[in-house]
Amino acid sequence: MAKKFDKDELKKLTEELLVNRRNGFFQMEDETVKKADEFCEDYKAFLNLSKTEREVVVYALKAAEKAGFVPFDPEKKYKAGDKVYYNNRGKALILAVIGRNGCKNGVRIAAAHIDSPRLDLKPHPLYEKDDMAFFKSHYYGGIKKYQWTAIPLAMHGLVVRKDGVSVEIRIGEEEGEPQFCVTDLLPHLSSEQMEKKLSKAIEAENLNIVFGSRPVRADEGENLVKLNVMRLIHEKYGMTEEDFVSADIEFVPAFKAVDVGFDRSMIGAYGHDDRVCAYPALLAALHTETPENTILTVLADKEEIGSDGNTGLNSQFMRYFISDMAQAEGLESRHVLSKSKCLSTDVTAAFDPNYADVYEPNNSCYINNGVGMAKYTGSRGKNGSSEATAELVSEIRNIFDKNNVLWQIGEMGRVDAGGGGTVALYIANLNVDVLDVGVPVLSMHSPFEVVSKLDVYMTYKGIKAFYEAK
Ligand code: MN
Ligand code: MN
Numbered sequence: 082m083a084k085k086f087d088k089d090e091l092k093k094l095t096e097e098l099l100v101n102r103r104n105g106f107f108q109m110e111d112e113t114v115k116k117a118d119e120f121c122e123d124y125k126a127f128l129n130l131s132k133t134e135r136e137v138v139v140y141a142l143k144a145a146e147k148a149g150f151v152p153f154d155p156e157k158k159y160k161a162g163d164k165v166y167y168n169n170r171g172k173a174l175i176l177a178v179i180g181r182n183g184c185k186n187g188v189r190i191a192a193a194h195i196d197s198p199r200l201d202l203k204p205h206p207l208y209e210k211d212d213m214a215f216f217k218s219h220y221y222g223g224i225k226k227y228q229w230t231a232i233p234l235a236m237h238g239l240v241v242r243k244d245g246v247s248v249e250i251r252i253g254e255e256e257g258e259p260q261f262c263v264t265d266l267l268p269h270l271s272s273e274q275m276e277k278k279l280s281k282a283i284e285a286e287n288l289n290i291v292f293g294s295r296p297v298r299a300d301e302g303e304n305l306v307k308l309n310v311m312r313l314i315h316e317k318y319g320m321t322e323e324d325f326v327s328a329d330i331e332f333v334p335a336f337k338a339v340d341v342g343f344d345r346s347m348i349g350a351y352g353h354d355d356r357v358c359a360y361p362a363l364l365a366a367l368h369t370e371t372p373e374n375t376i377l378t379v380l381a382d383k384e385e386i387g388s389d390g391n392t393g394l395n396s397q398f399m400r401y402f403i404s405d406m407a408q409a410e411g412l413e414s415r416h417v418l419s420k421s422k423c424l425s426t427d428v429t430a431a432f433d434p435n436y437a438d439v440y441e442p443n444n445s446c447y448i449n450n451g452v453g454m455a456k457y458t459g460s461r462g463k464n465g466s467s468e469a470t471a472e473l474v475s476e477i478r479n480i481f482d483k484n485n486v487l488w489q490i491g492e493m494g495r496v497d498a499g500g501g502g503t504v505a506l507y508i509a510n511l512n513v514d515v516l517d518v519g520v521p522v523l524s525m526h527s528p529f530e531v532v533s534k535l536d537v538y539m540t541y542k543g544i545k546a547f548y549e550a551k
Contacts, residue, residue: 105450105487105535113485117538121348124360124537125338128350129254132333133237134172134382134392136251137195137356141174141363141380142166148367150176155405159183162371167402172382173392175402176366178548180375183410187420188403190377190513191366191544192394192504193359193427194384197352198222198526200229200263200288200332202238206325209307214293216261218332219285222385226283228527230265234290238330240320248318253335260335261290290332334528341531347448347523348537353530355384357520358426361541369548375406376548384427384504394504400511415512422473423515424547425505426540429453430493431521431532439498444491446521448533451487452540454478455517458493460500467509469516477516477547484546487539488518518543 086094106114131137145166153165153175163179173195177188200218208215220226235253242248253260265283266274274282296305297312311322338350359380366378383393390396403421404414432445446453456474459466474490481488493501509515520540523531 102447102450102489104447105489105539108487109535113538114535117534118345120538120541121534124357125348125350127360128338128352128356131195131356132197132235132254132352133199133331134195135239135329136237137359137380138168138171138174141176141359142168144363144367145176153177153402153405155409158409159406167398169382169392169398173398174380175399176363176378176380177402177406178366178369178372178376180372182374184375184403184406184412184417184421185410186374187417187422187513188375188377188406189372189548189550190379190399190421190423190508191358191362191426191547192379192381192399192423192508193362193519194355194382194388194394194504195359195380196222196382196385197333197354197356198224198385200234200290202325202328202330202332204326206330207307207311207322209304212294212296212306213291214306214310215289216292216332217286218263218288218290220288221331223526225279225527226285226288227265227279229288230263230283232262232528233260233335234262234332235260235335236330236332238328240318240324240328240330242320242324242327246319248320250318250330261292261332263288263290336529346535347531347533349529349531351528351530353520353522353532354428354525355426355519357428357522357532357537358540361537362426362544364541365544365548368545372548373551377403381504388504388507394507399508419512421511421513422476422547423505423508423513424477424544425503425508425515425517426544427503427505427517427519428522428525428532429455429491429517429519430525431523432491433523439494441492441495445494446489446491448521448523448531449535450489450521451536452481452489452518452543453521453536454488454490455492455519456490458500458502458505458517461497465500465502465506467506467515470514473514473516477518480546480550481543484542486543486546487535488543491521 131140150164153167159179161181167175203217206216293310297309334351341347341349362378381394383390388395407414407417457466457468505515
């Protein structure tokens with residue numbers, strides 16, 4: 082007869098053999114929860130200052146310089162513990178801390194992206210229609226367009242004027258500053274709109290941003306509202322309408338990052354994807370003193386539109402940087418890359434009970450269950466994904482376990498429900514070992530994304546443990 086287990090034996094056997102998927106909160110000491118809450122206060126402050134890729138770079142550079150990082154000089158020889166950075170056009174950044182082994186045994190990379198979905202301006206954005214002035218926008222990244230109407234927007238960006246002077250714009254964030262918006266149709270007159278498919282209800286060419294309604298006082302003339310607002314813009318920024326052609330202007334949600342829930346366990350904010358990994362990756366680099374192997378935090382642009390372009394990770398900027406480091410140590414960059422390991426730190430979908438049918442519950446990431454790993458991403462049978470090897474997943478989970486990093490592993494959603502990708506494959510294409518890890522997010526790509534504080538902190542601890550691993 083088969084052995085019969087009593088209550089205690091059954092408990093022991095279960096603990097030994099089965100995965101424990103209880104709410105991660107129960108696996109954490111109060112002290113850790115407190116640390117996570119404190120970490121997230123700083124994270125919220127970072128979010129409020131850093132709503133565009135350029136603003137993240139400014140924040141990160143300031144923090145890095147304070148921590149002793151200096152501009153990387155390819156001609157120079159560095160020693161263990163030296164801290165350097167490479168600023169790529171103010172839109173992407175690499176921070177490196179030189180390890181005891183230099184890059185002889187490869188480097189350890191955490192790569193996050195710092196661009197988020199938003200509304201950009203077209204090159205000729207200004208127009209007036211029926212006595213109202215609007216900006217024409219061109220959306221950036223994967224948005225559900227209906228989510229971007231009837232919410233307060235702030236204007237961020239940089240204009241390089243005809244005279245060559247660069248002017249920074251940031252309006253709609255401080256108390257008392259004006260904000261902007263895309264209007265939506267009132268329900269009373271929406272009977273036709275409500276019959277449309279969600280993807281068609283708001284057209285991209287209707288995402289026009291209201292920015293004024295009072296004309297210049299004159300007896301005659303056209304476009305008097307537009308002219309009046311342009312006059313105010315000129316007063317403030319010294320720019321003309323034509324200067325909009327040489328500008329990077331982004332409209333982003335004007336809300337501040339806030340706690341969500343009576344228990345304050347979550348954070349609601351714009352742009353968690355992927356600043357919720359970029360911030361932990363930044364702090365992990367700032368807090369790593371002399372690692373075994375050289376470590377790199379890479380904050381990249383353009384992930385939301387496919388990572389193409391010279392500030393995205395499908396370009397060569399990270400490879401060139403590693404190449405220069407390798408050369409300074411008398412090594413071939415291809416040998417360094419082939420021995421390197423990378424955490425592609427990007428968000429994943431958190432299981433949402435309100436939309437449970439697009440998830441597969443056994444293989445989803447849940448909020449409060451720690452940093453989420455994804456062995457692969459992609460869609461339609463793992464297409465467009467790099468898959469981490471069993472060996473790499475084993476190594477990372479052991480590092481996490483040894484350092485009390487609460488982690489989970491899952492897929493983005495049900496097979497064939499859709500899918501997505503990260504920068505993982507571009508780095509893996511350099512023959513680097515890459516694993517996706519990151520924070521599970523609710524309402525991803527919406528103007529108000531939600532994450533759990535515990536997961537943010539565990540992502541920081543995870544990256545730091547990876548950097549410090551022998
Ligand atoms: Mn992302
Ligand atoms: Mn995204």
